[in-house]
Amino acid sequence: MTMGKFLIRRLLQGIFVIWGVITIMFGLRAVSPGDPATLMLGEGATQELIEHVREQEGLNEPIYVQYFDYLQGMVVGDFGYSWISNREVEAMVIERIPATVELAVAATVVAIVIAIPLGVISATRRNESADYGATLFSLLGISTPNFWLGLMLILILGVWAGIFPTGRRPVGFAEAVMTLVQHGSLYDLGIWLQYITLPALTLGTYFTALITRLTRSGMVDELGKPYVTASRAKGLPSVLVRYKHVLRNTMIPIITVLGLQMGTLLGGAVITETVFNWPGLGLRLIDALNARDWPLMQGIVVFIAIAFVSINIIVDSLYTYLNPQVREE
Amino acid sequence: MISDRVKSNLKQTFSESLLPKLGLLLLVSIVFMAIFAPVLATHDPTRTGHYSDQGTAYPPLGQDLTTQIAQDGDIVEVTVEPTSEHILGTNNVGQDVYSRFLYGARVSLIVGLLGTSMALAIGVPFGLVAGYYGGRVDDAMMRIADIMLAFPALVLALALIGVFGQTPIQVPDPIVLAGLADGMPESIPIPGMVTLVVALVTWVWFARVARGEALSIRNEEYVKAAKSFGTSDRTILLKHVLPNSLTPIIVLATIQVAVIILLEASLAYLGFSGTTLSWGYEIERGQDYLRTRPWISMLPGIGIVLAVISVNLLGDWFRDALDPNIEGEGR
Numbered sequence: 001m002t003m004g005k006f007l008i009r010r011l012l013q014g015i016f017v018i019w020g021v022i023t024i025m026f027g028l029r030a031v032s033p034g035d036p037a038t039l040m041l042g043e044g045a046t047q048e049l050i051e052h053v054r055e056q057e058g059l060n061e062p063i064y065v066q067y068f069d070y071l072q073g074m075v076v077g078d079f080g081y082s083w084i085s086n087r088e089v090e091a092m093v094i095e096r097i098p099a100t101v102e103l104a105v106a107a108t109v110v111a112i113v114i115a116i117p118l119g120v121i122s123a124t125r126r127n128e129s130a131d132y133g134a135t136l137f138s139l140l141g142i143s144t145p146n147f148w149l150g151l152m153l154i155l156i157l158g159v160w161a162g163i164f165p166t167g168r169r170p171v172g173f174a175e176a177v178m179t180l181v182q183h184g185s186l187y188d189l190g191i192w193l194q195y196i197t198l199p200a201l202t203l204g205t206y207f208t209a210l211i212t213r214l215t216r217s218g219m220v221d222e223l224g225k226p227y228v229t230a231s232r233a234k235g236l237p238s239v240l241v242r243y244k245h246v247l248r249n250t251m252i253p254i255i256t257v258l259g260l261q262m263g264t265l266l267g268g269a270v271i272t273e274t275v276f277n278w279p280g281l282g283l284r285l286i287d288a289l290n291a292r293d294w295p296l297m298q299g300i301v302v303f304i305a306i307a308f309v310s311i312n313i314i315v316d317s318l319y320t321y322l323n324p325q326v327r328e329e
Numbered sequence: 330m331i332s333d334r335v336k337s338n339l340k341q342t343f344s345e346s347l348l349p350k351l352g353l354l355l356l357v358s359i360v361f362m363a364i365f366a367p368v369l370a371t372h373d374p375t376r377t378g379h380y381s382d383q384g385t386a387y388p389p390l391g392q393d394l395t396t397q398i399a400q401d402g403d404i405v406e407v408t409v410e411p412t413s414e415h416i417l418g419t420n421n422v423g424q425d426v427y428s429r430f431l432y433g434a435r436v437s438l439i440v441g442l443l444g445t446s447m448a449l450a451i452g453v454p455f456g457l458v459a460g461y462y463g464g465r466v467d468d469a470m471m472r473i474a475d476i477m478l479a480f481p482a483l484v485l486a487l488a489l490i491g492v493f494g495q496t497p498i499q500v501p502d503p504i505v506l507a508g509l510a511d512g513m514p515e516s517i518p519i520p521g522m523v524t525l526v527v528a529l530v531t532w533v534w535f536a537r538v539a540r541g542e543a544l545s546i547r548n549e550e551y552v553k554a555a556k557s558f559g560t561s562d563r564t565i566l567l568k569h570v571l572p573n574s575l576t577p578i579i580v581l582a583t584i585q586v587a588v589i590i591l592l593e594a595s596l597a598y599l600g601f602s603g604t605t606l607s608w609g610y611e612i613e614r615g616q617d618y619l620r621t622r623p624w625i626s627m628l629p630g631i632g633i634v635l636a637v638i639s640v641n642l643l644g645d646w647f648r649d650a651l652d653p654n655i656e657g658e659g660r
Contacts, residue, residue, distance in 0.1 A: 013475065020476030025488065032492045143637040145591050147598045148612055148630035155619050260478075267481030271595050275616075286599060289487055301488060305479040 089299035100280035110204035119215025141209025150202035150275035169195035218250035259315030352642025367510035372425035447528030452535025460543025520603025542574035583644035
């Protein structure tokens, strides 16, 4: 299959998946208890007003008409209005994207920076104390609920040691960069870094543990292959063999797993943002859920699904591009 | 079903490493703790307030309780530090932290085991059918699986709870009914809806693994032979395909118990627990008192970590012994 055909097929699959997500969310809203008009207006609203809103919002239309209206809106990027704040859902989603992306990227950076060296050390010194340490760490990492880890980090590094601030962050990355550009001051960037450290560690720990395990098992497999022995026999330095050849071959499956686990990262972000009062999409989703604000909930979930599907298409394409064997099939 | 080779692999891995033994020991302890929670507990875990003359006095913290106490005119301590009566202190509404810790194990284990069983019951038949028939059937069914995978599990679970609600089922406590523990609650709340929801968001991983197995098994000689005798698809699926797919499914199921325990804890932390006896709920409750009374959140977190570690250790053991090529989903 050529690359172009492959991409088109993946894109079509992606569109189908997103349609499915939109449909499921619409279905859930349709069967969820509670009258939307009453939710929108609050308890004490008059019957007349409720009826007016029902008419205006198309809630008196048959369900399939409502569905097609909704689907049509989604296609052109109109996600409707929040029932609680009456603002456009797109705007409410978009303004929260940067904080979540910053957190997800920071967590991934933490994970890669810690996990790959740890996995390599673990694999090359098998059954030594460094390996046991790394194994124990990764076991703890995949077994600790991240909200509890976040609270303990706040308690130990924030409250007791006083190293990191624990409140809501005063400045976002974009604003911090603006300060740097306009005033040549790194001050805001420093503040931003201080505030993102604990959330990034919290969200990144599970991934760190996962990548450490994958790197270790992948490297152990690769190190046993004949080409490693052959390269060493040729006199290549073992460091070169280890990092240039073995690690590179190990990375391909790791990238795929990371792509698949992006959903987990975004789900983890919901919890992490709640713990740290981090102004991202996850926190907004929880707010929307507690208020039963369905249009906002749907908007956020559909957005997350689009992000997840896009990341996976990119990862798959990279994988196909990097690995000629897959490309040929 | 489970071949002798598999059994001997399991035995060998178990005797060679310390970790499976540790996992088994931990899990047995937690199961024991969960079953005999009413016997081991020192206080009714749901009883609020504390009328003791021991311990350090704190200003009452639970708001509803404070009002009630003020009307009664009694002077009461609501939160206490660890003392001889409350060996691990009390939470913000005066409930015994140690007793709640024991009862929390019940919620985690029940949701973990029941949720995984339900996910198995949905995912395995789905995957086997898709893989066995292949072609268009497989395509259509796997596209459904793709849609499920596009939702982060936690997010879909939250949306489903929004629809189903989270009312728990009250089940009589056999230990209390047997007269082993006086003064403990006679029924325990089982978060039935939450259990169903965690199964509905995790079954797809079983479907994927079962499908992969069925895809390869359907081309085996014995399946072809059975087909040529005119054996029905149903019989082939139940008698040949299912038994031969069991090994990786068991490995995945073990990992999924850990995943589901974490998922339940996360839901409970966010306030969608179905029962206030959940460890995750208790962590959330202690969050506001982290600076002054950190023990409220600490202990239930340790409970979750130990429970999940024990299951993960067993999962690693099974995987090392049986099948190295499975990765479950995380949080």
